[in-house]
Amino acid sequence: MLTLTEISKIYAGRTLFENAGLQVNRGDRIGLVGPNGAGKSTLFNIILGDITPDAGDISFQRGFTIGHLPQESAPVGERTVLELATAVSEEIVELQKKIHAWENEHPDAPDEYDHEIHARFDELGGYQLEPKAKRILGGLSFRNSDFNRPLKEMSGGWVMRAYLARLLVMEPDLLMLDEPTNHLDLESLLWLQEYLKNYDGAILLISHDREFLNQLIGSTIEIRNTSLVRYRGNYDAYLVQRKAKDEQQQAAYDNQQREIQSLMAFVNRFRAKNTKASQAQSKLKQIERMEKLEPPPRDDRKISFKFPQPDRSGLRAIRLKDVHHSYGSNKVYEGMDFEAERGQKIVLVGPNGAGKSTLLKILAGALQFQSGEREVGHNTKVGYFSQYRTDTLDLTRDVLNEALSAASHVTEESVRSLLGCFLFSGDDVFKTVGVLSGGEKSRLALVKILLNPPNLLLMDEPTTHLDMASIEAVIEALKQYTGTLIFISHDVYFIRSLGNKVVHVNSGQLTHYAGDYQYYLEKSSADSARAGLTAGLAGQSTPGSAPRPVKRTREEIKAQKRREAEERQRRSKQRKGAQQAVHDLEKRIARLEEKQAELTAELEKPETYEDPGKAVQINRDLADVSRNLEALTPEWEAAAAKLEEME
Secondary structure: OEEEEEEEEEEOOEEEEEEEEEEEOOOOEEEEEOOOOOOHHHHHHHHHOOOOOOEEEEEEOOOOOEEEEOOOOOOOOOOEHHHHHHOOOHHHHHHHHHHHHHHHHOOOOOOHHHHHHHHHHHHOOHHHHHHHHHHHHHHOOOOHHHOOOEHHHOOHHHHHHHHHHHHHHHOOOEEEEEOOOOOOOHHHHHHHHHHHHOOOOEEEEEOOOHHHHHHHOOEEEEEEOOEEEEEEOOHHHHHHHHHHHHHHHHHHHHHHHHHHHHHHHHHHHHOOOOOOHHHHHHHHHHHHHOOOOOOOOOOOOOOOOOOOOOOOOOOEEEEEEEEEEEEOOEEEEEEEEEEEEOOOEEEEEOOOOOOHHHHHHHHHOOOOOOEEEEEEOOOOOEEEEOOOOOOOOOOOOEHHHHHHOOOOOOOHHHHHHHHHHOOOOHHHHHOEHHHOOHHHHHHHHHHHHHHOOOOEEEEEOOOOOOOHHHHHHHHHHHHHOOOEEEEEOOOHHHHHHHOOEEEEEEOOEEEEEOOOHHHHHHHHHHHHHHHHHHHHHHOOOOOOOOOOOOOOOHHHHHHHHHHHHHHHHHHHHHHHHHHHHHHHHHHHHHHHHHHHHHHHHHHOOHHHHHOHHHHHHHHHHHHHHHHHHHHHHHHHHHHHHHHHHHO
């Protein structure tokens, strides 16, 4: 379907590809891997025609279609969620507009022209698009009430979900996905994973989610030394094969070096002797004629680092008792109990808006609940890491000194190694914290926590903005960690690597599973099956047990219908109120996210720092925006959960 032949590309003075080749066949499942900056997104852009290679050829099978999901948000215009999800081609969109316009102008008078439009729309599969799009949007956690909402009112993460839904509705021959899990919660990620397993077309995938790759891909292409190297199997199989290949390459290189040293020893010993001079020259020519082997590339991202350990806490690290919490009229928790013991690594799972982040904030003491008790255990020191927690950084320091401020028992060399693993390499460590992007600040805040961890660590999506090497570093750090860890993550590999207890959060209810993630999957599946069986048995009636129908008068029937109508009106009014509350909160969040992006862009401009006062004010404004976002997010979660229950 797709062939790249001898592709070369130099970008910003650096050779990304040199005589690289790639073949994608129908039904292939390919993971594209390599460190940040290796050229993964550039290769995508070359395939899409957005970047022209310096040399080489690209050929496509006739009629071949490509669908692409980028990392960043895309324009939305005035379209609704459902309109975007069904906009699979320009012709479909134009036909939809004509049909809607014709129906508005001639609701009772279809004619020949109208019939032609409908026939073409039907030929293109237009009438199957909407139900298909609704199923996919539902799988990606959109509610029915979201379908007709304008996308411009929604946050960037939900916009990207809508674009992903459109791609799945389109079903192109080649699906190109660049970090598709970035904007998904665990529930929608698992739905997408299962959906893609049954996808008919080929998939070319960039992802830092190791488990996601393992579940989906059948081959791995690594960008290494300006080449594209293909390995059979999933990501774990690729790691095994690459290690074996590197060991073979290292052994061959070492053998050749020993041979060269032996020949040079002969040359150095006998080149001055007349009787041996010709032999010495022959040895030198032998060395020159050799095709010199290269050692395998060194993976400098793998580091060995011993993280400092916190002081030992009491057996009970923290306890919540009979906690009640609401956001206005939206009740999140009513009489909730929770307890964590020393050394446990607990993962909170559940659908989007279930209250996981709210629970984490209550445990951290960052959110004041209405009633109940929060008891911090003996000698327990609480640390909280959220995606917005960047106000703990000193914006006037450089990256290295900011990290060193948290490293009381760690050498500067070790701190620099850790910073390198989190993508702060070379002169990056001398950047002022104030000029860092939001993602860079988040990574730096994570480094500081790992350098001086508390004995109760609460983490909300700690792997966001991290590549695989950095995620591995965090996992290794937290495996060594002797304190108590409670975390939220949509990265299944991260969850499997660390969690030894699972708490499922849904509609204010906590269900505890005293085992790892695999135990949770097996146990929750068994519970669901048993509940279904019990419900089925409960619905069966034994012979002779059916109650006799009671004959009602006409007045009783009318009264019953009137009560049902009043109940429907009451529920409709409540639902509309809940929809409006969610709508208003999402508009506020979207405005704050837009402001956050504008301020971050200003901080990245060198001219901003010509006026020190301006830079300080922008940083203050950015901190205010981040705090407001952090406060609104749990409020939206509660409102969304309430609306979900109503629907």
